[in-house]
Amino acid sequence: MNRTIRDIFATFIRGGIIQYLDLEVSQTKASNYLKPEPADLDLAKLIIDFYHASKNLENSSPLKRTLGPSNLWSNKIEVNHKNVLNACLNYDFKELAQILKNVYRSQSTLGMTYPDAWNIPGSSFHRNVFSKLRVTRTIMGYKKKIAHSSNNELIRELFELLENDFGNPMRIDLLGKRVSFEAVYHALILVDLNQIYPIKDLKGKNIIDLGSGLGICLSLLMASSQDIKCSFVDLPENLIYASWFIHNYCPELKINHGLHGKIYDDECDVNLIPYVGIENIPNSKIDLFINTFSLPEMEKKSSDAYFKYISEKLSDDGKLFSFNRRNTLVHGKGTVDFTMIGMQELIDESGLFHLTKEVPIDESFSQNHDFAYPDTNAQIALFEKN
Numbered sequence: 001m002n003r004t005i006r007d008i009f010a011t012f013i014r015g016g017i018i019q020y021l022d023l024e025v026s027q028t029k030a031s032n033y034l035k036p037e038p039a040d041l042d043l044a045k046l047i048i049d050f051y052h053a054s055k056n057l058e059n060s061s062p063l064k065r066t067l068g069p070s071n072l073w074s075n076k077i078e079v080n081h082k083n084v085l086n087a088c089l090n091y092d093f094k095e096l097a098q099i100l101k102n103v104y105r106s107q108s109t110l111g112m113t114y115p116d117a118w119n120i121p122g123s124s125f126h127r128n129v130f131s132k133l134r135v136t137r138t139i140m141g142y143k144k145k146i147a148h149s150s151n152n153e154l155i156r157e158l159f160e161l162l163e164n165d166f167g168n169p170m171r172i173d174l175l176g177k178r179v180s181f182e183a184v185y186h187a188l189i190l191v192d193l194n195q196i197y198p199i200k201d202l203k204g205k206n207i208i209d210l211g212s213g214l215g216i217c218l219s220l221l222m223a224s225s226q227d228i229k230c231s232f233v234d235l236p237e238n239l240i241y242a243s244w245f246i247h248n249y250c251p252e253l254k255i256n257h258g259l260h261g262k263i264y265d266d267e268c269d270v271n272l273i274p275y276v277g278i279e280n281i282p283n284s285k286i287d288l289f290i291n292t293f294s295l296p297e298m299e300k301k302s303s304d305a306y307f308k309y310i311s312e313k314l315s316d317d318g319k320l321f322s323f324n325r326r327n328t329l330v331h332g333k334g335t336v337d338f339t340m341i342g343m344q345e346l347i348d349e350s351g352l353f354h355l356t357k358e359v360p361i362d363e364s365f366s367q368n369h370d371f372a373y374p375d376t377n378a379q380i381a382l383f384e385k386n
């Protein structure tokens, strides 16, 4: 029997069955709602104001036509964010606070990346045995990698932060902590980044996560490092979550929501910027752009325009960290309903960047690379300006 298949079998027999049953139990628990604490209400009010200001900015900006979301993303948002958006539109801050407090468990959102969708009632992953098997396998993969790297200081540090795990219903026990799958995944992306851009070298630097999604990755990075400035750039709908996570992971930071006239404020530690506000970021000031599973999912005209912005905003020795599909083919099956042009193809066509470093996929912490999911098309890479 091939070694990889043997490995997978062994993993399942060693603990996968228990892990699978554990998922079942936590999925049932996930449908329970927690009560919000009063402390969340002020943040919910702020987030609702921020959402409306971001939508106004988006709707009045000519950039919406070039940079705006594809149908894929508009549809995804409509379905996955329905409850959150209704709460914002109705100025129902109590409801928003309650949903955000339970962000990992309620029918609020997620579905941004594959692992999280499994616990959303009604999602294609929910109650789907195969998706739960995939989740089980991924958790077992994480357990194995983490056990082998038990002396990895960064992993330990990040797991200390994950203990906060706001609203986490899932019982994934790793390194003696009960952590959320979604947050572990983002923490491990940082461990991948650290292999080609040491996180300690980010001291004093200015970072942007473009298409930051829930914002967990950058929030964890900010919480684990000092003296970094950062910006989240995304659609107004996803910045709702970024605001929630950065406030919870880094309550002491000065965070700008653009509500006082400045879309980008140099004086603040953190800027939350609706995508059409990207032009307000000063040129040549950014040391690192992060882009994970995002640029290739946009319309080609949007990603082309974003590449120009990235190259303008980056300092001369700035870097672009990309974790995306390398080529257009998706798992050898051709394109799916997304645009999904490979990142390397987009980069080559732009003529603006070149590859400097890569993490081999079998050395990645966040990705599984095995018989069941031979994702040879994932590229974890650092690019520099030409």
Ligand SMILES: C[S@@+](CC[C@H](N)C(=O)[O-])C[C@H]1O[C@@H](n2cnc3c(N)ncnc32)[C@H](O)[C@@H]1O
Pocket: 067, 068, 069, 070, 073, 112, 113, 210, 211, 212, 213, 214, 233, 234, 235, 238, 275, 291, 292, 293, 294, 295, 297, 298, 299, 302
């Ligand atoms: C697959 S998610 C990845 C999120 C996050 N980077 C992660 O790894 O979990 C893609 C992200 O791109 C954002 N996005 C899609 N179209 C966009 C656009 N035209 N401009 C800015 N962000 C966009 C989505 O809102 C979403 O947050």
